[in-house]
Amino acid sequence: MKLRANLVIGGVLFALAVLVGLLAPWLAHTDPVLDANLMNAEEPPSWTWWFGTDDQGRDIYSRVVYGARVSLTVGIVSQLINSVIGVALGLSAGYFGGWWDDVVNALTNLMLAIPSLIFALAIMAVLGPGLTSLLIALGLTNWSFTCRIARASALSLRSQGYVQAATVLGYGELRIMVTQLLPNMLGPIVVIGTLGMGSAVLSEAALSFLGLGVRPPFPSWGSMLSDAREQITTAPWLSIFPGLAIFLTVLGLNLLGDGLRDILDPQSRSRRT
Amino acid sequence: MTGTPLIEVEDLRIDLDDGSRRVAAAEGISFRIDRGETFGLVGESGCGKSITALALIGLLRHPLSIGGGVIRFEGREIQHLSAARQRDLRGDRIAMIFQEPMTALNPVSPVGRQIAEMFVLHKGKSWREANQLAIEALASVRVPAPERRVRDYPHQLSGGMRQRVMIAIALACGPDLLIADEPTTALDVTVQAEIIELMRNLCAERGTAVLMISHDLGLVANVCRRVAVMYAGRIVEERGSADIFRAPSHPYTQGLVDSLPRLGSRAALGRSRLKEIAGVVPAISSFPDGCRFNPRCAQATEICRTVVPEADRLEAGGLVRCHHHA
Numbered sequence: 001m002k003l004r005a006n007l008v009i010g011g012v013l014f015a016l017a018v019l020v021g022l023l024a025p026w027l028a029h030t031d032p033v034l035d036a037n038l039m040n041a042e043e044p045p046s047w048t049w050w051f052g053t054d055d056q057g058r059d060i061y062s063r064v065v066y067g068a069r070v071s072l073t074v075g076i077v078s079q080l081i082n083s084v085i086g087v088a089l090g091l092s093a094g095y096f097g098g099w100w101d102d103v104v105n106a107l108t109n110l111m112l113a114i115p116s117l118i119f120a121l122a123i124m125a126v127l128g129p130g131l132t133s134l135l136i137a138l139g140l141t142n143w144s145f146t147c148r149i150a151r152a153s154a155l156s157l158r159s160q161g162y163v164q165a166a167t168v169l170g171y172g173e174l175r176i177m178v179t180q181l182l183p184n185m186l187g188p189i190v191v192i193g194t195l196g197m198g199s200a201v202l203s204e205a206a207l208s209f210l211g212l213g214v215r216p217p218f219p220s221w222g223s224m225l226s227d228a229r230e231q232i233t234t235a236p237w238l239s240i241f242p243g244l245a246i247f248l249t250v251l252g253l254n255l256l257g258d259g260l261r262d263i264l265d266p267q268s269r270s271r272r273t
Numbered sequence: 274m275t276g277t278p279l280i281e282v283e284d285l286r287i288d289l290d291d292g293s294r295r296v297a298a299a300e301g302i303s304f305r306i307d308r309g310e311t312f313g314l315v316g317e318s319g320c321g322k323s324i325t326a327l328a329l330i331g332l333l334r335h336p337l338s339i340g341g342g343v344i345r346f347e348g349r350e351i352q353h354l355s356a357a358r359q360r361d362l363r364g365d366r367i368a369m370i371f372q373e374p375m376t377a378l379n380p381v382s383p384v385g386r387q388i389a390e391m392f393v394l395h396k397g398k399s400w401r402e403a404n405q406l407a408i409e410a411l412a413s414v415r416v417p418a419p420e421r422r423v424r425d426y427p428h429q430l431s432g433g434m435r436q437r438v439m440i441a442i443a444l445a446c447g448p449d450l451l452i453a454d455e456p457t458t459a460l461d462v463t464v465q466a467e468i469i470e471l472m473r474n475l476c477a478e479r480g481t482a483v484l485m486i487s488h489d490l491g492l493v494a495n496v497c498r499r500v501a502v503m504y505a506g507r508i509v510e511e512r513g514s515a516d517i518f519r520a521p522s523h524p525y526t527q528g529l530v531d532s533l534p535r536l537g538s539r540a541a542l543g544r545s546r547l548k549e550i551a552g553v554v555p556a557i558s559s560f561p562d563g564c565r566f567n568p569r570c571a572q573a574t575e576i577c578r579t580v581v582p583e584a585d586r587l588e589a590g591g592l593v594r595c596h597h598h599a
């Protein structure tokens with residue numbers, strides 16, 4: 001199999017972000033919250049303060065490193081929730097058809113009609129800020145695309161010989177969906193999931209920027225950007241580094257998604273027989 | 274033919290709902306298959322062989338449905354069983370292999386797993402035991418190096434190997450009846466013969482009854498003890514395999530037999546003469562009244578165009594549905 005540049009670069013960037021998040025306690029120089037020291041406030045980047053310090057004298061490098069935890073948790077967990085919802089609804093709708101399909105279609109169209117960030121904002125407004133609310137808000141609002149793809153795949157897969165063979169062999173509906181349909185639509189679902197993680201990282205940043213994300217003082221890339229907006233001219237490093245972290249992570253996820261699409265192309269997979 | 278037959282079909286009718294009305298896609302279908310017996314169903318494309326098989330395993334789906342008649346399995350009526358009970362029969366007691374061996378296996382699952390799944394599903398085995406049984410099942414269909422082959426994906430196997438895997442899956446749970454719907458049409462002629470031979474031997478060893486469906490009378494008569502010939506949704510003749518060649522009784526069967534290239538007797542006379550039956554099979558919506566073969570039948574008379582012939586019992590054994598049968 002030919003390794004593509006987008007897959008490699010994307011994979012490396014994403015793996016790096018995950019690694020940074022996992023190893024944060026060892027990578028960080030200081031505690032991201034407690035080690036505030038007004039003596040060091042707003043230091044520009046240097047050998048001591050790699051990414052500079054903020055107005056409370058906290059090490060930006062350490063905060064960016066810890067911020068990876070929030071951003072990636074939100075990105076991965078909320079997208080997993082979306083994928084599970086989207087696949088469950090779309091797969092069953094495409095397989096069973098009938099009134100259930102109509103219901104799911106209506107729901108999907110509704111979700112597509114409302115911009116998901118606005119919807120998430122509304123949910124956040126009800127639940128209040130915080131990590132759990134973020135996960136719920138972003139996890140419930142971005143499944144429509146996955147659902148569409150799962151439904152379309154199920155619709156075309158259910159007439160495949162092996163699905164009919166499974167019916168003839170006495171497989172139940174659930175077993176058919178799980179063993180015959182799901183594995184054969186996994187490619188596109190994974191691609192969408194990867195791209196969706198990128199957009200969830202962005203949404204987290206946006207919601208945190210609006211003050212609806214994780215509660216300060218614990219850092220997330222979005223809330224760091226939000227805190228930095230008044231010093232954007234006087235201390236630009238406060239926004240540059242978290243911004244760069246978001247940019248590289250989202251770029252990595254998008255490249256990875258594209259790369260996966262190339263190798264997991266359903267055309268080359270299920271039609272091979 | 275004494276005792277309770279394994280499966281018994283009586284006056285089965287299959288309806289096709291074309292939106293405005295129901296028409297009979299097949300009717301008056303009656304036959305019985307005893308334990309361990311091989312029974313063939315032959316007819317041209319579209320005559321209703323596959324839908325008859327689907328009716329037996331409870332898998333007719335809209336727009337098709339059972340419009341009447343009785344299907345008994347071991348003496349028990351099964352056509353009204355709940356979906357769950359019918360599902361329990363399928364794959365366990367009644368198995369089926371398909372016209373399309375190329376696509377009947379899941380492309381993203383190793384073949385061993387697909388065989389093993391049958392033991393888990395119907396016999397309540399653990400995956401460990403099931404995987405072991407899958408290797409044995411693969412060995413029984415003469416796949417070389419089965420312990421390695423179980424890990425192969427379908428695309429790594431040839432068409433013949435894949436059909437062997439399908440047979441292994443179908444016979445995994447030791448079914449009482451194997452329905453084989455054109456099991457070899459998609460394969461090379463040489464592979465065809467191998468697969469048929471394998472299927473016949475395995476079923477004979479295990480006492481599995483076979484319902485073999487094909488448009489190839491020669492093939493079916495070769496494998497099966499008795500053959501039923503279908504035409505336009507009705508069984509027109511049912512005979513012992515040898516009889517049907519020696520003395521076909523229904524004009525349609527006679528046409529079929531005449532159209533077969535024959536080795537032996539006729540070939541010895543020179544070039545064997547192949548006769549095609551003139552005309553085409555009518556569509557369901559335009560089945561003619563009376564005997565449905567009448568537009569193509571050389572012996573048709575007035576009564577053939579108005580009265581549906583009953584199934585007559587022949588002295589030599591067997592049934593025929595013709596007003597003027599031999």
Ligand SMILES: Nc1ncnc2c1ncn2[C@@H]1O[C@H](COP(=O)(O)OP(=O)(O)OP(=O)(O)O)[C@@H](O)[C@H]1O
Pocket residue numbers: 289298316317318319320321322323324325335336337488556557
């Ligand atoms: N799902 C369906 N919807 C509408 N008509 C159907 C459907 N399935 C089968 N039929 C019709 O029922 C008739 C019998 O079909 P069936 O598949 O049983 O034929 P067959 O004898 O198996 O032919 P073949 O040799 O081509 O497999 C055909 O006229 C076909 O058009």
Ligand code: SF4
Pocket residue numbers: 523524525564565566567568570571572573574577582594595596597598
């Ligand atoms: S009933 Fe009449 S039309 Fe039909 S097969 Fe017999 S002779 Fe021919």
Ligand SMILES: [Mg+2]
Pocket residue numbers: 322323324372454
């Ligand atoms: Mg058929």
